[in-house]
Amino acid sequence: MFESAQPITVTAKLLNVFSVLFEDSSALESIDVTTIIPRILHIATNYAEDVGPIYDGTGKTNRTRTAQGSSRRIRSKTTTKRDPNLEKSYLPEIQCNCCKILQKISQYEKYTQILILNGVEKRLLDLLSKTSDISVQIAAARAISVCARNNSVQLRLTSLGGVGEFARLLKIDNSESRSTALAALAQLTRENAIACRELKRAPNTLPQLVACLKGPEVDVLNALSIVSELSNDDKAREDLHHFDIVPSIVEALSSDSKRILESLALTLPRVIVTDHEVESFEQTGGMVGLLKCLKSPCLKVRNAGAFASALLSENALAARLLYDSGALEYLCLMKSAEDHHSPQVDVAIRNMLDSNVLLKFAMTGVLDFSDITGDLFYDVGRLKASERLKGLECYANETRLQTMPVWLLNIREPGTDEPPAFTLPVDVRLRSFLKSVIEKVNAFEDLKEKVLNLAKEVADFFGGPITRQEAFGCVDWQAVAKYRCLHSTNIVPIGLPIRAGYRHRALLFKFIADKLRIFSTCVCGEYSIAYNVICTKKSTETPQSYVVNLMDSPGALYVTDSKEASQYCRI
Incomplete structure (x- = not known):
């Protein structure tokens, strides 16, 4: 079978039969593949008298075997004269069928070692580089892309210059050869930094790769796989941006293909990293495209969108832009479907909130140890996911008395407010109190002493000790309403009420503790209950929270898991 002495037409027909026969995996089981592989490789790459050495996976190397196992070749008694013109006409068909057979055999892991021993990667790469027939190039590239799923073959192909060959094939003005080259490069660059480096060096390859993002689905998917691997290198990622990859990605986000949207969302965090890249992505409509993934009816696309949101939102600018685009609302909707949502949904929500302490407090009622309030903070009450946190200028113009006031903590110097045309109320009482209390508290060395004195000062600022029952009705709402009407504003300085309860005290304690570098939390719980937790640690003791x-x-401190703490934090 496949003897070089037999007419080339017979060989061509036999190969065609086998390429069809091997569509059925059971056919491979009934044939001695160890004999087939070297003969197929020989015919594909060098149709001559000698078939070449055979590696059968047993560790033995033989010349062409006969049915009796002899190394001596049995020649046909009747010799057919070879016709060079006939061979030339049939050779492309023969080589294509050989490549198809090798491609099908390569899909089975148990034959991989035999293929490697027979140098499949070198033989096929030689065929790809030497043939001028486009159909043979495509067939060889397809076989190589399947073989390259094996890590050893992948690395061997890289060392033999396979990346350069496929980069050349990528630039041919033929859609089929381009698709085949992309598929092969996607396999070669998979977790292969050397191949990525070689591809980046190939002339005019990156712009061609970016252009493939506008092609058919299979090309886009393979191009995204390559882009994802290339983007692990900062310089390669910068080069991709130089060739305008962002507009191509944003355009692809308008696709109706679920597979493209999922792959794009998974690739985005590798491509969009720096503030400049985030800005470029936003300016070309990328956030709107990502929102499309979060709104998709396909669960895989939604989860991929959540994955992209989670990683992108580690950048503070991206987190803000994602919130402005409305991503948080859809992430919260995904979270409500607890049996379906990805864990990345929680990460995306947390990152988005952590990037904006004002938003975090409004959405969750919690400020953690790491959340610093700064010199300007305001409390708008609890926001729903469908509601948006607005700027102070917007809240100032909401003069409807049926809305709750926005409580302002502002110790900025007058004239530093933004925008310049909008002037925030100056809280003279708070500024004076802050200066005084910092001096008093800093006079103590021990952390617990500092906390005790700060707690007493905050309580005195809001009318001194009060009972739980008094706390819920102690604010003089008439004075607050008078201030809002007088100044035509919905923003009220937190220092305006002479008496106040849980929320005001807990928020002011956190605000001042941040200035004193006392790490604390502020938690607004159920039924207007709010409380603070501090953490103490000495060199000789384990950390303890109170x-x-x-x-x-x-000033009293209760261990967080104690009965007293539970009674204080709950009704």
């Missing part, structure tokens, strides 16, 4: 009493016994 709930701080700001109400009936200011």
Whole structure:
């Protein structure tokens, strides 16, 4: 079978039969593949008298075997004269069928070692580089892309210059050869930094790769796989941006293909990293495209969108732009479907909130140890996911008395407000109190002493110790309403009320503790209950967290899991 002495027409027909026969995996089981592989490789790459050495996977190397196992070749008694013109006409068909057979055999892992021993990667790469027939090039490239799924073959192909060959094939003005080259490069660059480096060096390859993002689905998917691997290198990622990859990605985000949208979303965090790249992505409509993934009816696309949001939102600018685009609302909707949502949904929401302490407090009612309030903070009450956090200028113009006031903590110097045309209320009482309390508290060395005195000062600022029952009705709402009407604003300085309860005290404690570098939390719980937690640690003791009493016994500290802490934090 496949003897070089037989007419080339017979060989061509036999190969065609085998390429069809091997569509059925059971056919491979009934044939001695160890004999077939070297003969097929020989015919594909060098149709001559000698078939070449055979490696059968047993560790033995034989010349062409006969049915009796002899190394001596049995020649046909009747010799057919070879016709060079006939061979030339049939050779492309023969080589294509050989490549198809090798491609099908390569799909089975148990034959991989035999293929490697027979130098499949070198033989096929030689065929690809030497043939001028485009159909043979395509067939060889397809076989190589399947073989390259094996890591050893992948690395061997890289060392033999396979990346350069496929980069050349990528630039041919033929859609089929381009698709085949992309598929092969996607396999070669998979977790292969050397191949990525070689591809980046290939002349005019990156712009061609970016252009493939506008092609058919299979080309886009393979191009995205390559882009994802290339983007692990900062310089390669910068080069991709130089060739305008962002507009191509954004255009692809308008696709109706679920597979493209999923792959794009998974690739985005590798391509969009720096603030400049985030800005470029936003300016070309990328955030709107990502929002499309989060709104998709396909679960895989939604989860991929959540994955992209989670990683992108590690960048503070991206987190803000994602929130502005409305991503948080859809992430919260995904979270509500607890049996379906990806864990990345929680990460995306957390990153988005962590990037904006004002938003985090409005959405969750929680400020953690790492959340620093700064010199300007305001409390708008609890926001729903469908509601948006607005700027102070917008809240100032909401003069409807049926809305809750926005409580302002502002110690900025007058004239530093933004925008310049909008002037925030100056809280003279808060500024004076802050200066005084910092001096008093800093006089103590021990952290617990500092917390005790700060708690007493905050309680005195809001009318001194009060009981739980008094706390819920102690604010003089008439004075607050008068201020809002007088100044035509919905923003009220937190220092305006002479008496206040849980929320005001807990928020002011956190605000001042941040200035004193006392790490604390502020948690607004159920039924207007709010409390602070501090964490203490000495070199000789383990960390211990305490709930701080700001109400009936200011300065008292309760271990967080104690009965007293539970009573203070809950009704």
